[in-house]
Amino acid sequence: MSEMLTTLEQTALSEYKYGWVTNIEADEAPPGLSEDIVRFISAKKNEPEWMLDWRLKAYRHWLKMSEPEWANVKYPKVDYNAIKYYSAPKQKKTLNSLDEVDPELRATFEKLGISLDEQKRLSNVAVDAVIDSVSIATTFKKQLAELGIIFCSMSEAIQEHPELIKKWLGSVVPMTDNYFSALNSAVFSDGSFCYIPKGVKSPMELSTYFRINAENTGQFERTLIVAEEGSYVSYLEGCTAPMRDENQLHAAVVEIVALDNAEVKYSTVQNWYPGDKDGKGGIYNFVTKRGICAGVNSKISWTQVETGSAVTWKYPSVILKGDNSQGEFYSVAVTNNHQQADTGTKMMHIGKNTRSRIVSKGISAGFSQNSYRGLVQVGKNAINARNFSQCDSLLLGDKCGAHTFPYIEVKNSTAQVEHEATTSKIGEDQIFYCNQRGLDTETAVALIINGFAKEVMNQLPMEFAVEAQKLLAISLEGSVG
Amino acid sequence: MLSIKNLQARIEEKEILKGINLEIKAGEVHAIMGPNGSGKSTLASVLAGRSDYEVTGGTVEFQGKDLLELAPEDRAREGVFLAFQYPIEIPGVSTTNFIKTAVNEVRKYRGEEPMDAVAFLKKMKEKMKLVEIDQSLLSRSLNEGFSGGEKKRNEIFQMAMLEPKFAILDETDSGLDIDALRIVAEGVNKLKSKDNATLVITHYQRLLEYIVPDYVHVLYKGRIVKSGGKELALELEEKGYDFIKEELGEEVEA
Numbered sequence: 001m002s003e004m005l006t007t008l009e010q011t012a013l014s015e016y017k018y019g020w021v022t023n024i025e026a027d028e029a030p031p032g033l034s035e036d037i038v039r040f041i042s043a044k045k046n047e048p049e050w051m052l053d054w055r056l057k058a059y060r061h062w063l064k065m066s067e068p069e070w071a072n073v074k075y076p077k078v079d080y081n082a083i084k085y086y087s088a089p090k091q092k093k094t095l096n097s098l099d100e101v102d103p104e105l106r107a108t109f110e111k112l113g114i115s116l117d118e119q120k121r122l123s124n125v126a127v128d129a130v131i132d133s134v135s136i137a138t139t140f141k142k143q144l145a146e147l148g149i150i151f152c153s154m155s156e157a158i159q160e161h162p163e164l165i166k167k168w169l170g171s172v173v174p175m176t177d178n179y180f181s182a183l184n185s186a187v188f189s190d191g192s193f194c195y196i197p198k199g200v201k202s203p204m205e206l207s208t209y210f211r212i213n214a215e216n217t218g219q220f221e222r223t224l225i226v227a228e229e230g231s232y233v234s235y236l237e238g239c240t241a242p243m244r245d246e247n248q249l250h251a252a253v254v255e256i257v258a259l260d261n262a263e264v265k266y267s268t269v270q271n272w273y274p275g276d277k278d279g280k281g282g283i284y285n286f287v288t289k290r291g292i293c294a295g296v297n298s299k300i301s302w303t304q305v306e307t308g309s310a311v312t313w314k315y316p317s318v319i320l321k322g323d324n325s326q327g328e329f330y331s332v333a334v335t336n337n338h339q340q341a342d343t344g345t346k347m348m349h350i351g352k353n354t355r356s357r358i359v360s361k362g363i364s365a366g367f368s369q370n371s372y373r374g375l376v377q378v379g380k381n382a383i384n385a386r387n388f389s390q391c392d393s394l395l396l397g398d399k400c401g402a403h404t405f406p407y408i409e410v411k412n413s414t415a416q417v418e419h420e421a422t423t424s425k426i427g428e429d430q431i432f433y434c435n436q437r438g439l440d441t442e443t444a445v446a447l448i449i450n451g452f453a454k455e456v457m458n459q460l461p462m463e464f465a466v467e468a469q470k471l472l473a474i475s476l477e478g479s480v481g
Numbered sequence: 482m483l484s485i486k487n488l489q490a491r492i493e494e495k496e497i498l499k500g501i502n503l504e505i506k507a508g509e510v511h512a513i514m515g516p517n518g519s520g521k522s523t524l525a526s527v528l529a530g531r532s533d534y535e536v537t538g539g540t541v542e543f544q545g546k547d548l549l550e551l552a553p554e555d556r557a558r559e560g561v562f563l564a565f566q567y568p569i570e571i572p573g574v575s576t577t578n579f580i581k582t583a584v585n586e587v588r589k590y591r592g593e594e595p596m597d598a599v600a601f602l603k604k605m606k607e608k609m610k611l612v613e614i615d616q617s618l619l620s621r622s623l624n625e626g627f628s629g630g631e632k633k634r635n636e637i638f639q640m641a642m643l644e645p646k647f648a649i650l651d652e653t654d655s656g657l658d659i660d661a662l663r664i665v666a667e668g669v670n671k672l673k674s675k676d677n678a679t680l681v682i683t684h685y686q687r688l689l690e691y692i693v694p695d696y697v698h699v700l701y702k703g704r705i706v707k708s709g710g711k712e713l714a715l716e717l718e719e720k721g722y723d724f725i726k727e728e729l730g731e732e733v734e735a
Binding site: 427428429430432433434435436437438439440441443447448450451452453454455 | 569
């Protein structure tokens with residue numbers, strides 16, 4: 001047994017395969033944050049006055065706030081004046097078509113397995129590719145536009161669809177919501193905007209791929225999805241970053257609005273650079289994701305596979321305002337080496353007959369700490385609200401930690417709230433059984449992990465599921481005890 | 482096929498196997514019997530390569546290879562199969578998926594292409610009949626919520642799918658009712674060929690009524706103290722293990 005542990009622990013040091021840097025000339029802001037920088041970003045993007053005012057308001061509010069400390073994570077304080085808030089790959093001019101994308105950038109995305117070439121893409125996924133601060137290209141725009149679906153970068157949306165942005169930006173996550181959402185509101189550089197008109201079911205998956213490339217740069221993207229009455233969309237988000245010794249900050253805000261009878265499914269495979277085996281470097285992933293089921297019978301479903309980042313602080317939530325609306329949260333969070341994750345969800349039941357389901361699978365290995373933090377809130381008018389939460393933790397080795405912090409606040413006596421939690425370890429018995437059938441230990445661990453996470457993996461769209469399964473295996477290679 | 486010479490093994494500081502000698506040829510069925518604590522399951526575990534046990538002496542040669550030098554997965558890939566006394570559960574992994582992974586790992590080791598879905602299904606259907614196992618069981622998570630009989634049947638089903646050269650059945654009869662015992666035993670009998678060998682480890686003679694051994698060995702206090710034909714099993718059943726103790730000149734408790 002002890003012998004087994006050491007060999008297993010040795011092989012635990014899996015390599016991050018997206019750790020390379022692309023050599024592209026960038027147009028950057030100097031490090032530091034001030035009103036001038038906010039103005040600089042806004043001017044770079046040629047934004048209208050109202051957008052600048054919105055940003056400045058957020059910035060001024062942020063100055064009065066302090067960084068939250070309640071999460072179960074420890075990290076050196078971020079020096080907000082050492083970060084560059086804007087970095088854009090230099091492109092010669094505005095692009096008329098995808099063919100004009102810088103070959104160097106195109107190669108970057110090819111290397112990540114994201115083809116910007118529409119012919120080569122899987123025909124049912126449209127991609128918005130974001131590098132550092134700006135969106136590079138959005139595929140399948142024309143086909144989507146024929147259905148009235150708007151899928152473009154946030155910068156473009158501010159120019160082209162100001163009425164929609166003014167109406168919905170900050171409507172789910174107000175700029176004053178928290179420290180990181182205020183910061184994001186002030187300096188966000190790009191992201192995706194997606195609008196599904198009334199009665200339209202998007203025929204393809206919409207996807208944004210985020211890549212941090214530049215050094216000492218923060219990435220602050222902003223995503224907004226609005227699903228009008230009776231519409232449906234499935235949205236995918238993927239992300240990677242180069243290996244750097246410095247910690248980099250990623251503070252995104254994602255907002256989702258689902259109106260009457262609308263459904264939005266949002267899936268994330270988060271694979272930011274997690275830092276090296278000693279915990280050096282890696283991304284600070286401080287993200288605010290929230291959706292509102294504003295209309296009756298609406299549904300928002302979050303699915304996340306979190307394997308990257310040095311520190312994660314993230315709670316994709318649903319406000320269940322419309323009667324009979326449904327919220328779902330499916331999560332697999334893997335931490336290895338010195339990674340720390342404090343992640344979970346908030347389900348806020350406001351409307352009648354609202355339902356929510358939480359399935360969280362935490363897998364901890366190495367010296368990592370993995371916390372589930374979830375809030376289920378039932379308001380006084382939420383008659384017959386139902387929640388089911390299940391939080392399972394799997395430990396690999398004896399130097400890591402798994403924690404569960406469920407919060408339940410119920411103000412209506414007709415509510416039914418259920419919470420189940422389990423903690424288990426991958427046993428040497430399981431490994432030996434697999435070995436005896438011809439599986440080596442790595443294959444065995446991958447199999448056991450994927451079995452553990454199956455309920456969540458099943459929620460992912462096909463295109464993502466295979467990739468995510470491999471990712472789980474890679475993140476944990478052999479780290480068993 | 483298998484040649485065990487003076488095999489000694491211990492767990493922590495406790496000596497369990499104190500010099501086992503055993504020759505098994507292709508086409509043979511051997512049975513190892515013995516009272517509780519005699520080292521039967523330890524022998525099975527050591528042959529399969531469980532790391533809890535430390536081999537302190539002796540050699541095991543399997544088809545010309547030093548078995549003890551091989552990692553447990555390589556032993557399996559070489560054709561050693563252990564039907565576990567207590568099969569473990571793997572939640573979320575379907576039995577079919579598990580077996581498919583195992584079959585293809587073994588094929589990979591032999592330099593063969595992975596089996597395609599159609600061929601795999603065909604083979605599965607064929608072997609399912611052999612051990613009278615139901616499709617619905619194979620769609621469920623591996624051994625999770627299986628009854629004792631279902632678990633054992635699943636072990637024999639895996640054996641049928643993997644077609645090992647040398648199979649060890651570790652107390653496969655324990656916890657089985659008579660019908661399940663018959664099905665499991667018949668499965669094993671159908672898998673028997675002139676090219677493979679089986680080692681049946683059991684406490685009771687009952688299983689050997691169905692799986693008729695060519696040789697029976699009595700394991701006692703870490704040593705094989707008596708070997709014989711299938712009639713030895715009957716003798717043990719009749720006289721109990723005390724007669725072995727008497728033969729060895731030990732005192733028998735009243």
